[in-house]
Structures are given as C-alpha cells and as structure tokens.
Amino acid sequence: MASITPSYDREGEHIGWKASVRRRGFPPQYQTFRTRKEAEAWAVVIESEMTRGVWRDRSESEGTTLAECMDRYLLEVVPTKKGGRREVDYVNQWKARPIAHLYMSSVRGKDVAAAMRDMEAEGKGANTIRLHLALLSHLFKVARTEWGMEAISNPVESVRKPRLPQGRDRRLVGDEECRLLAACQSVNPELAAIVRFAIETAMRQGEIMGLAWDAVNLAQRTVTLNETKNGTKRVVPLSAAACKVLSELPRRIDGKVWAYGQEGVKYAFPAACRRAGIKDLRFHDLRHEATSRLFEKGLNLMQVAAITGHKTLQMLKRYTHLRAEDLARMLDRARP
Template identity: 30%
Template sequence: MASIQERNGRWRAFVRRKGESVSESFLTKSAAKEWARRVESQIDRGEFRSAQASSVTLATVIDDYEKELRASNRRSKTKLSAYRMLRQGLGALSVVALTADDVLTHVRRRRATGTGPATLNMEIGFLDELLTYARMKLPVGNPVADARPMLRRLHLIAKPKERTRRPTALELERLRDYWRFPRGKELPMTAIMDFAIATSMRLGEIVRLRWADIDHEKKLALIRDSKHPTDKIGNDLWIPLLGDSWDILLRQPRGELVFPFHRDAISRAFLRACKACAIDDLHFHDLRHEGASRLFEAGLQIQQVALVTRHRDWKSLKRYTNLKPEALHELLRK
C-alpha cells in the first residue's frame, strides 16, 4: 500500500508491498502518485529492482554464502572451485539483474577453455544454489532454469557419464610390483589400494579414518560424515571390515589416524604409478567400483552390499553389478 506525505514543500511516496519497502521524493503530489503506482505494478509483476538490491553483485552473494558454509562446516573442495570460476565469470554482475543470456555466455566462455559439459552442469547447479540463497533477501529471478533448455540443446552441459572402469588383475599386480621397491619417502600405497578395494571406501573417508572409530570386537569402522546428497554432516555410519581389510588395518602404525596422509599426495602417487605402469584411464575412485563389484561376485545381495558401500538408493548401486563373466562359474559352484 502506497502513502504520500508532504515534507518541507516536497512530496514523498512510500511503497510497502510483498516484502519490498522503498520511498522516493518528488516536487509534485501527482508525480509521487504516478511513481508509486508504477512501482507497485512492477512489484506485482516481479520486475521491480531497487537501487539497493541492484548494487548487490554475485561476488557478494558468494562471499556471504561461503561464510554460511564455513560456519556449518559444509564447504567442499569441488564447490569452492566452482565458486571461484563463477566469481571470475559473473561475479561483477548484479545478482538481481542476472539473465539467462549471462549464464549462457559464461558457460560458452568456460566451454571454449576446455571445461567439460558435466563439470559445467555441476557449476551452474552451484550457481542455482547461490541464487536460491540470495532469493531469501533479494528479488532474484531464475536465470539458471531459463538457460538450461538451451544449454542442453547446444550440448554445453550434460550429466556425467557413469564410469564402469574396473582394474584388471594384471593391472593391480603391476601396481603392487611398482610399489614393492622403495622410491624415497613412499606412501604405503599397496596397503591403501587393497584397503580401498576391500572396504569400497572413498579416498577422503580413508584418510579421515581414526583408530578411535574402530570397533575391534565387532570388526567395524565408523565412517564419519559419509557422503549424502543433502545432509553429509553428522551422517555417521558403521561398515563391516570384510576380507583382507581387517588384517591390512592391523598392520598400520598406531596414531590418531589409520592412514595419516594427505589425500592429494595419495592421488598423485596413484596417478604416477599408473603412468609408470602404462595403465590408462584408471582413477583411484574406480577401486570403490571394484570393491562393490567383487561383493556382488561373491554372491552378496544388493541390500548386503549397500551396508558396505552405504548407497541409500539401490538404483545407483546397480551400476556396480557389471560382473565379470568368469565370476559366474564360482557362483554356481557355491
């Protein structure tokens, strides 16, 4: 509802509508009324942009949201990397004036530098999250949703392809042979690799595993903050240490962490070994795939495998069931 007041020979219009509160001063009452009617109409259509709101840039929103994430310990390396790219490409723009064309231009620019469609799909997903946060206080539109259909049609974004890569027995043996001979200050890579396969644990979970989180009586490990689509923090789950994993664990030196090494150092060591052994397109995360597939090959049911891998959605676990044909012989003999 607009109100008009006279002050010192000038007319001031006040508009309070749908959470917006704005005022302006005019020489005549008729001009104040006309301005108030126009602003109310813009607010009703969702087109009003106050000067204060228009001054807020996407970079400011990123800064504010990062503080929120830091306070709740919900930051991730992937998300922070995406924010850095968004800050560089769109950070100077007004968040309330951001358009689908701005998003399209940013994605085209990033694609031209070699960034893949799956990475860009994730990046604009993070942008959408930022705009949702900004929308709590500002009249922000939905440019990501508006841009997505054209981005898909132009093949600039895409869902990530599900990897089905599994290491062969020969590849694993070549890696173990490579690590058998010390090369300076080496990590216990054979133990880490075999533990990753036996437990289907992610690399980040392996390097965070503490001796205090091991149940020696039940042979269980507590995975803290296990990956979750919406609520990772506090999502602590126990997993059984099956097969060789328990013996590998007991061979490690005692301290606070079972594997007290930086995840990046392990990743680099794994890539370096694969290159030295002429093993193509093998990622450390593929070891989790290998571990889950071995559990299926051993005859475990999907609900039993899920206790180890911690998949909540069994549909996503089905991609690990690409069993090796020769494994069926062993299953039939049981």
C-alpha cells in the same frame, strides 16, 4: 501514476531516463534506463504487479551485484556446507566472470548459458560445470529466501544443463591387481596396504586417508565413519583380508592409521600405475572395483548400499560394473 523524466550527469549531459512509480500503499519505486522505451516498459510492469497484488520489492536485488552476493555467500553459507573448500574455488571463479558484474535482478538464463560456454571452452567437464551451476542456483535460492530478494527468479532453472557422460566402467583386468600391488610395494609398503584396503572396503579415498585407530574395531571387524561425503554416519564391515591389512600396520603416536596423506597418494598412486604399465586407472576406480565385487559375492542391493554409503540406486548403478562371465558363473551356482 508513473512518470518518466530525463536524467543528466553533473556536466549536464543527458545519460538516460528515470522512471518513477508512486502508488498509495507501496514504497516509491525508481529506476534509470538508457532509453525512454525501456523506462516506460519497466513502469508498466511495476504498476501492473501492484494492481494485481503480486509486486515484490526489487530495490535489494537491483542494487546488489552477483559478485557482492558471492562475497556474502562465501562468508555466510560456504562455512556451513560440507566440502566448503572446493566451493570457495567455485565462488572465486564465478566472481571472475562477466556475469558477476550484473545486478541480481538482471541476471538471466542467457547470461548463465554464456558462462557455461566459457567453461566448456576452458576445458571443464560436464560434471564440473553442473557443480558450478548448483552453487549458483543455491545462491539465488538463499538470496530469495533469506536476503530479501523475493522478486528475483532463479536463472539456472531456465538453462539446459550439460549432459553427464556415461559413468566410468574401468575395472582391474587380467593380472593388473598383482602388478599394481607389486608396484605399490616397491614404492612404499603402506601404499600397497592402502590399495588392498580400498579394494576390500569400497571406501572413498578421503574416508580411507582420514582413518584414525579410534574408529577401528578389529574385534567386531568394523570401521565407523562419522564424517562421510553425504553427511551420514556409516559403519563399514571389514572382510578378513581388510582386517589383516590393518592388523599388520604399526600403531602411530598421532592416532592416524596411515602415514600417507591424500596429497601423497595423489602423486604416489599414478606413479605406481606407470611403474606397473597400467593405463587409465584412477584411485577412485578401486571403489568401482570393490562395489562390483560385493555384488559378485552375492550381496543384495541393500547390503551393498549399507557398505558403500550410496543413498540412491542411480548412484549405486554408476559404481557397479558386473562382468558378464562372473554373472554366468553365478547363474550356474543358482541352479537347483
């Protein structure tokens, strides 16, 4: 039977109501509430679950805050995930929000929705918010399956996710490629080589900048990527132009292909675009450009996916922006 008793602090002040549920075959359950009505409602739920055989121990989730779970997630889970450095920042941002002070058992969809509104007010984009939500959702999944919090539900599942904007369709137009390469050449010849290589291979910026000579086989015209964004090894075929870029580079003592690092390109590429008078072009747009060119060369879906490393048609479509005039020429070539 459940019992509801008043709860007092050390000075004898009434601070709430303590609900106790004792039933044979189950550990005693205790919880303190501000009002007697809340205590009675909680006791009814616990007794009903015990009667129906669906009760789960809530003591772990009712005594652990989201912030404490974030710390544990940072220690146990993040180091095992690819891209963990970025998730460290996500964890710290979650810990700074009001929701972090709630106990795991009390986090509800409305709390997550409030955090989403705060993120929108801070100027975060839809995709960034979805990445934050993905981390929170995975934390609740781990808490349920590995940390003894089977009774909690995942509050992320009950909120509406922000709609992703339509994928960028920015491609090089007119003489932009020539202007861009000329500007890169004036900044640093290696920067121009990096841009040419990106346009020829459709590789990600991180894959290009992390390239080492032991992954390059100019005889077979391939680059082997053992570490990729999706965790799958990929062998990228090299066009004659891509091979020419690499063959003209000096060999470095440290084994790296480029003297530039990611941070260097992060600042040098926008500077080259400004010098060339090119607006709204990001380095990642070169991957879109290269992927689209592969289709325009006549490669089929599976061939392009094998080169770019996209695992789903949906993602490949977001990276492909075919020009109508190029498709028209392909139709003419296809005529019998």
